[in-house]
Amino acid sequence: xxxxxxxxxxxxxxxxxxxxxxxxxxxxxxxxxxxxxxxxxxxxxxxxxxxxxxxxxxxxxxxxxxxxxxxxxxxxxxxxxxxxxxxxxxxxxxxxxxxxxxxxxxxxxx
Amino acid sequence: xxxxxxxxxxxxxxxxxxxxxxxxxxxxxxxxxxxxxxxxxxxxxxxxxxxxxxxxxxxxxxxxxxxxxxxxxxxxxxxxxxxxxxxxxxxxxxxxxxxxxxxxxxxxxxxxxxxxxxx
Numbered sequence: 467x468x469x470x471x472x473x474x475x476x477x478x479x480x481x482x483x484x485x486x487x488x489x490x491x492x493x494x495x496x497x498x499x500x501x502x503x504x505x506x507x508x509x510x511x512x513x514x515x516x517x518x519x520x521x522x523x524x525x526x527x528x529x530x531x532x533x534x535x536x537x538x539x540x541x542x543x544x545x546x547x548x549x550x551x552x553x554x555x556x557x558x559x560x561x562x563x564x565x566x567x568x569x570x571x572x573x574x575x576x
Numbered sequence: 577x578x579x580x581x582x583x584x585x586x587x588x589x590x591x592x593x594x595x596x597x598x599x600x601x602x603x604x605x606x607x608x609x610x611x612x613x614x615x616x617x618x619x620x621x622x623x624x625x626x627x628x629x630x631x632x633x634x635x636x637x638x639x640x641x642x643x644x645x646x647x648x649x650x651x652x653x654x655x656x657x658x659x660x661x662x663x664x665x666x667x668x669x670x671x672x673x674x675x676x677x678x679x680x681x682x683x684x685x686x687x688x689x690x691x692x693x694x695x
Binding site: 482498500503507508509510511512515530551553556559562564565566567568569 | 580582608610612618620621622625666669671673681682683684685686687688689691
């Protein structure tokens with residue numbers, strides 16, 4: 467998997483939007499951008515993924531730069547339960563394997 | 577939705593003993609499952625790919641004789657930590673993709689994790 471770069475940690479206030487950035491300057495045309503998150507003492511869970519266009523689902527939105535070299539995961543209204551480590555991952559279509567980077571530890575302040 | 581379950585969630589054992597961790601796909605069949613290890617405050621490290629009916633594929637630096645993987649059915653993979661030592665204490669997590677899921681997001685489902693403590 468191609469490398470991604472994320473800030474080590476971020477803080478946000480409860481009930482405010484959170485923008486989690488990810489740089490992937492070496493992304494190739496067949497790489498999908500996936501986001502997973504890991505709550506404390508749990509296995510990771512899928513959040514969202516995209517290829518070129520921005521994506522929305524019930525958990526979050528994914529904004530992908532036009533050159534695809536960066537993306538931003540957007541939590542529209544953070545809650546305390548969103549405190550987790552968020553991983554931005556590049557995956558080639560058809561490749562099931564996920565290689566995790568260090569991720570961003572998101573702290574939510576009440 | 578698809579669920580992957582691990583057992584046990586916590587296990588404590590004495591140094592030198594072997595420990596088996598099970599990973600089950602509860603409502604789908606998985607020809608491939610993945611095993612990860614995670615140390616405190618660190619990211620997940622892929623250990624091996626478990627293949628139903630054939631040998632597992634281990635990542636570089638992972639001892640295959642130390643971490644035995646068996647994928648005997650389409651819903652069960654097991655990881656056995658042989659002759660465990662305190663440095664093997666870690667959080668072990670498995671995952672699998674539901675090939676029949678539509679739409680096909682490529683989403684991997686992860687188990688709850690198994691925390692191993694070797695005394």
